[in-house]
Amino acid sequence: xxxxxxxxxxxxxxxxxxxxxxxxxxxxxxxxxxxxxxxxxxxxxxxxxxxxxxxxxxxxxxxxxxxxxxxxxxxxxxxxxxxxxxxxxxxxxxxxxxxxxxxxxxxxxxxxxxxxxxxxxxxxxx
Numbered sequence: 001x002x003x004x005x006x007x008x009x010x011x012x013x014x015x016x017x018x019x020x021x022x023x024x025x026x027x028x029x030x031x032x033x034x035x036x037x038x039x040x041x042x043x044x045x046x047x048x049x050x051x052x053x054x055x056x057x058x059x060x061x062x063x064x065x066x067x068x069x070x071x072x073x074x075x076x077x078x079x080x081x082x083x084x085x086x087x088x089x090x091x092x093x094x095x096x097x098x099x100x101x102x103x104x105x106x107x108x109x110x111x112x113x114x115x116x117x118x119x120x121x122x123x124x125x126x
Contacts, residue, residue, distance in 0.1 A: 001025045001097045001115040008093060008120030011085055015124070019080040021095030021117055029073035030101035034113055035080045037091035037122075046108040047093070048080060058107050063089075085124045092119040 007019040019035070034049040048069040049058040057069055068081040078095060098105070099114030106112055 001028065001031060003095050003097060003115055003117035005093065005095045005117040005120040008122045010123045010125065013085060013087055013124055013126050015085050016081070016083045017085065017122060019082065019093055019095075019120060019122075021078045021080075023076045023078070023097065025076070027101060028076040028097075031097040031115075032103060032107070033069075033071060033078040033098070034096045034107065035069060035078075035093060036096060036110060036113075037089075037093045038119075039088075039091040042091075044094070044110055046110075049107040050078060052102060060108075082122070085122075087124045087126045090122060090124050092121050094119045 002024040004022045011017055032051050035047040036044050037047050038044040046060050047063055048067055050069045050071050054071050066084045071078040095117045096113035097115040
């Protein structure tokens with residue numbers, strides 16, 4: 001699985017952005033997908049996860065109620081809708097796919113994911 005993230009940019013606090021992650025490969029629909037981010041000087045952290053079917057969603061407490069993860073298996077894509085953005089959301093955002101099809105690892109751990117996109121920069125100004 002190859003992943004390409006896009007949609008980052010500069011936005012004012014309170015604004016919105018929608019990140020997209022395009023995946024290659026015919027087996028995309030069998031992989032759980034996640035979004036992580038790395039802020040300057042910080043370690044990579046979990047943001048959101050969506051299951052294979054799209055029926056199970058998980059979020060970091062810091063983004064719950066503001067961010068929404070979704071997927072379109074017909075388009076081999078996963079999205080992250082980010083609303084009410086805050087300066088502390090500034091980071092490089094990475095999409096990731098599970099290491100194996102139908103994998104059920106700890107969704108908040110980066111080691112659960114075996115495929116990573118190149119990242120897209122989100123900057124939120126105050």
